[in-house]
Amino acid sequence: MPKKAKITVHPAFAIGEISPRLYGSFLEPIGTMVNGTMYNPKHPTADDKGFRRDFIDALRETPIPAIRLPGGNFVSGWDWKDSIGPKENRKVHLDLAWHQVIPNDVGHDEYLQWTELIGCEPLYTINLGTGNLNDAMAITEYTNYPGGTYWSDLRRKNGHEDPYGVKLWYLGNEMDGPWQIASWERDPKGYGILANETSKAMKWIDGNIETAVCVSSSPFLPHYPQWDLEVLQECYESVDYVSMHHYHSCPPGDFGALLGGAVYYEDYINTEIGLCDFVQTKCRSPKKMMLSFDEYGSMCRPLDPIQYGAQPHSLYASHYVFNPDRKFVLHDPDKMGMDGPPGMFTQGDMINALGNASVLLTFLRHADRVKVGCMTGGLGALATATRDQIWRSASYYPFVQLMNWGRGTSMRVSVDCDTFDLPGFAVDTNQQNATREGLPFVDAAAALSEDGSELNIFVINRNWDSDQTLELDVSGFEGWTLTEHLRMFSEDIDARNSFEEPDKIKPEVDPATTMENGKVSANLKSLSWNVFRFKK
Ligand code: AHR
Numbered sequence: 001m002p003k004k005a006k007i008t009v010h011p012a013f014a015i016g017e018i019s020p021r022l023y024g025s026f027l028e029p030i031g032t033m034v035n036g037t038m039y040n041p042k043h044p045t046a047d048d049k050g051f052r053r054d055f056i057d058a059l060r061e062t063p064i065p066a067i068r069l070p071g072g073n074f075v076s077g078w079d080w081k082d083s084i085g086p087k088e089n090r091k092v093h094l095d096l097a098w099h100q101v102i103p104n105d106v107g108h109d110e111y112l113q114w115t116e117l118i119g120c121e122p123l124y125t126i127n128l129g130t131g132n133l134n135d136a137m138a139i140t141e142y143t144n145y146p147g148g149t150y151w152s153d154l155r156r157k158n159g160h161e162d163p164y165g166v167k168l169w170y171l172g173n174e175m176d177g178p179w180q181i182a183s184w185e186r187d188p189k190g191y192g193i194l195a196n197e198t199s200k201a202m203k204w205i206d207g208n209i210e211t212a213v214c215v216s217s218s219p220f221l222p223h224y225p226q227w228d229l230e231v232l233q234e235c236y237e238s239v240d241y242v243s244m245h246h247y248h249s250c251p252p253g254d255f256g257a258l259l260g261g262a263v264y265y266e267d268y269i270n271t272e273i274g275l276c277d278f279v280q281t282k283c284r285s286p287k288k289m290m291l292s293f294d295e296y297g298s299m300c301r302p303l304d305p306i307q308y309g310a311q312p313h314s315l316y317a318s319h320y321v322f323n324p325d326r327k328f329v330l331h332d333p334d335k336m337g338m339d340g341p342p343g344m345f346t347q348g349d350m351i352n353a354l355g356n357a358s359v360l361l362t363f364l365r366h367a368d369r370v371k372v373g374c375m376t377g378g379l380g381a382l383a384t385a386t387r388d389q390i391w392r393s394a395s396y397y398p399f400v401q402l403m404n405w406g407r408g409t410s411m412r413v414s415v416d417c418d419t420f421d422l423p424g425f426a427v428d429t430n431q432q433n434a435t436r437e438g439l440p441f442v443d444a445a446a447a448l449s450e451d452g453s454e455l456n457i458f459v460i461n462r463n464w465d466s467d468q469t470l471e472l473d474v475s476g477f478e479g480w481t482l483t484e485h486l487r488m489f490s491e492d493i494d495a496r497n498s499f500e501e502p503d504k505i506k507p508e509v510d511p512a513t514t515m516e517n518g519k520v521s522a523n524l525k526s527l528s529w530n531v532f533r534f535k536k
Pocket of ligand 1: 074295
């Protein structure tokens, strides 16, 4: 028997302006994501720089707004200066973050020129692990200064006459993480001071840029949120965003734990907003800090055994295990397996799609403060690639629909429906999720287009064993009509799109949905993604 849900959206209740950067992706040279999918000079579609045109073309077909690069943990040991100029002079280095050999064939200029080819904005992370203030000044001058100085002229000599104009710069990556090369975990104040000085100097070189400072890279870390507070107190006035990361995992097949996981993102966002506003008041500052959620992902994965008696600090201890047999790997771009969204090999496409979409709906509901979102595995979601093939996973559809229609103003959604409880669970010793009660089965967010002529309401039915009947009340939008109800679900929850069967899972119009007197009646399939589109 389908359950009943009610959603109301009213024109008087807006949350805030949606930044197009909410729908970005994250890229890091791990495995073959860069050396293989992005770059393979032996590929039949390779251009004169060795970039795979088939991958570029697939991404160009999407309205992807931004990509955060070049990492990730990798960047904390990377010297960008060794990656510029003629390829024969570039330096081959070890990457301690991922135990790889980095040939630097893809260097600073290649990353930026690749985003130019895709037509999206690069969100650039500098090295504040082994890197210093001088490197940060040099990279800003090389990248954004027009010419007539050593670094800017070097850029011109290396083939890029015009400044790249990178706008948003990340002041390191996960600088609190004990796994980070040159971590600042034990010295938040020191990192906050460095971030402040770096941001200040970079902005003196280019007054148009924005900067983002790292806060705790996971709410599981025992120093969260105190670390964040100590950092922010040192640099509140000079930075524009806090850089947040979170990966949510749950046991395979536990769809409540997967989709209910959005609540942990919500908690993290709310705490960080509270913290930023506290520091704003402390600093008597007129400035509101914005949030950049520049790495996220939700996945099912096998549980690791809990080490009984282990303290949260075991997370730190695990980084002091030195394996004498571990080898550094040089990835041959021409010999790659399949890249894709995290968890892709352990769960069906529909589950991947719903996991990440539920995080995006959380961001949308906080669009007044969350201004950047970068999906880890987002590029794989948009264009799943092997050495020879590219296709669209089911994740492509909600992601692109949100890029296209989740724009303008985020509108408040009132949801009234049955709820479920999420018993606390541990993924491993370090990732222990607290119990949450009363989570609505129906998850929703809404966007009113910039010109006020279109309303799109995005709805997930998180109920894993039942459809829901839905009454969607938009009667406050007088005279508006329903254009279509698009829905996506899969009878076979383990099914995946593939090169051979690219359309196994994709959105379709539900012809049974009706609208009368401003109220829509629809059926929401179990574990489905839905978009209700209205026009004036
Ligand atoms: O995406 C993989 C890693 O996850 C990134 O390098 C790091 O920033 C995070 O811990």
